[in-house]
Amino acid sequence: MLNSEKKIDVIVIGAGPAGMAASIEASRHGASVLLLDEQPTLGGQIYRNIEKTSANNPAEFKLLGPDYQIGLELAHSVKNQNINHVKGAEVWNIEHDTMAVFYALGGKTYKAFAKRIILATGAMERSVPIPGWTMPGVMGVGAAQIMLKSNAMTPSGRVVLAGSGPLLLLVANQLLESGCNIVAILETTKSSNYLRAAPYLPKALMAFTYLIKGHKLRTSLKRHGINFLNGVSDISVSGDNHVQSISYRHRGRVYQVDADLLLYHEGVVPNVQLTRLIKADHEWYARQDYWRPIRNEWGETSCGGIFIAGDGGGIDGAVAAEALGRLAAYEALSQIGYIRNAKRNNLARPARKLLNKQRRVRPLLDILFPPPRYAIDKVNSDTIICRCMEITAGEITNAVRGGCKTPDQVKSYCRSAMGPCQGRMCGLSVAALIAKETKQSPLQVGYHNIRAPIKPIMLSELATLEEGTCSLEKT
Amino acid sequence: MTHGFDAIVIGAGIHGACTAMNLAERGLKVVMLDKGVGGRNSSTSNAGGVRQLWRHPAEIPLALEASKMWHNIEKIVGDDCGFRVSGQIKIAESDKGMKILEDRLKLVKGLGYTHEELIGKAELKRLVPTVSDHCVGALIVRSDGFASPFRATHAFQQQAIKNGAKLAVCAGVTGITKQSDLWKVKTAEAVYEAPIIVNCAGAWGDQIAKMIGDDAPVDPIAPMMMVTAPLKPFLKPVILSATRKLSFKQAPNGILLIGGGYRGRVNRDTGETIVNFEALKECAQTVIDLFPHLKTVQIVRTWCGIEGHTPDGIPYIGRSLVDPTAFHAFAFSSHGFQLAPLVGKLITESILDGRSHLPLEPFSIGRFQKADRSHKE
């Protein structure tokens, strides 16, 4: 049954902490809400599969820790508020001037109109193009966590974890506690980062919590006798169609370790596909080498009426994401007319307090775990940069030397970023390579022009495009 | 350098580049001025069709000669431009469609041309085994094909530069005046001077023409393209339809390029285009009707080019009406790609020899100046 009537008050895209919080608040204050998410269950990435895991797998629920468990309340509230949550909905286009959201579901596509749109599409792991990174057996650390959370599966063979950041250590511990065979942890962080970070310590009230957590994780890992190194560089992967060994440099010497799985992590970056699609203004966050949409204190982008909440607007973490979701909802409610500004400000106060508290640790983390410039600075010409189209660093460099100055010109020349991922995996790397060759900053180089469909749609899906939404019962 | 040029070419898309290439080859000092990097709006974003099939009668002699040049393109620009001889086929789905094709064949034969050929169901199925069984026949030009718009445009630009032409990018023209035999072409940064100018400014050609003093209406439109995930090779010719909007081909790397003149929205001043998915919905259904097995094929990209259309659908090519040292080659109405290797040569002949070896009167810049300005949708 199709409802092609009036506009929905708020369409929320993404059911992670920001999306859930925004939906709940909007709905609580009387707005009609449509929550679209491509995953089969609520929770986004951090709270993946939270309902099923808490219900069916108490041991694992405990193992995943308090940072995961707090998502359960949000998921329950989404259910209690009776929010129209459409699972498996692939949003593939948004038109700002008509405030239309196009999504695919069950072989058909729909065009739903909204008064306000809240994007809560989160972040993704930063791509680090090292030699051999495209072969089976190399995954992001987040991917291993997803295997644990959504599928209750753990690596079966020898695991090496590499890179830097809080998530690396957290997952290492979770895997260890699940009985995995971790043969090495190769941290690329230099101990000198701690010295550089020292000035930020006093401001980062939560810093001590982070540092203590980190210290505990390290101690636990070392206690298990795992080869835990830091200041590691020149990591590369070799094998015949599958990871067989990892090579790395430590204190001037090159080593090799046999492994079946390499889990790599160098932080997360905002997923900007939708904000780029609507042509919102973006700014370059140089401390972490990523683009993020410019937003006001409520999360509204430069495209009026469209908000970004959560890590999709800049990496602030899950708890901050919840606060940002609430703030966006309050402003949307106020703009539509459900609440007045005074009430909006009152409601916002606790969320803002929470947000500011969460943000205080960010400068410390940014200095402790800087972006992996080594990947592009020392890239091999035959390392693949564009995974979809199998384009190497050498080919991209040739394109630049042939006169291409922007990511889109490089794209026309050698077909990079023309595959289904549309630059999600290679966009930042291509721009960094151009920046290196032309001696500019990535800010000057810019980013790919993103166009619809941002996820592939079938001809038959496009042929069924209709205005309206599917009814709640259909999912 | 802004002085000492013999000719200024405005627009470095495929037509501007080919013109500059020919002029430079004959010894002129040429500069191309482009508001972007050259070819962004039309030359590199079209479907790449190299087509003599279904041309307006005035264009047929040009298309026939241009086709021979495409078959020899590597000698002309030092790159094969991805050119494939695949044939182009216009399919009839019913008797009504066949009648349209038969009438066309009669017209073309009557003018003395034999390049278009009518085929029946058996031959159609032999050439396109996966086409839907309800299709009854087609009109074909077997020597037609397609090429890579990006590679071709780039090759013409590079050959022009190799011949000695200069290219100034991000040099949009803001004003044109004439002072004692010298054209002064103003950009944001400089004023270029030359005794000859050529207007190859595509969808903005009417604006440049106006600066020169010629009045030539252009309707800027945004034709859309869709591209799919790669498929096992199943289609050789380019497919058109006798009764519906469609232009559809499979590239050597397996992807399908789908177009047909479905229009998005365009703001010519900002260069912004917006894809119209309701129109693409119709395009998708057309593909499925003709090739039912493609239902589950995924579209991975869509885009709009910006084309200049004229009221009668054929370009402006030739000398200005107000000044014998100004020339035009623009508004190719979504089908200028195939003509590109030849048009630059014809313009060069007009400039240097006083006349081109093929008739350009039907393409006159002034043909609408006395007539009613309104044009069909």
Add this chain to the structure above:
Amino acid sequence: MFKRNTEGVKITFTIDGTPSSCQEGETVAAAILATNPDYTRKTTVKGDVRAPFCMMGACFECIMEIDGVPNRQACLILVKEGMKIRRNKLVIGSDWA
């Protein structure tokens, strides 16, 4: 590459015609990671073997044909009883600009 740690409702499916099984609640990509061989596709240009990288819908390494529909992101789809899963093994090269 991965192994299961819990007992659950068994689901059977075929991968390239070969029967296999997994547990209810797993995504197709996860199920393949616990199968042998554990790759999801071959690349279309060079025919390189690939397996899931991100497991969250960003990398497109897990695209597979599922019940006749090609190029579906296997990490976003839950396995259903009797599903027919096929790997993309089409290798065409990149012969065009």
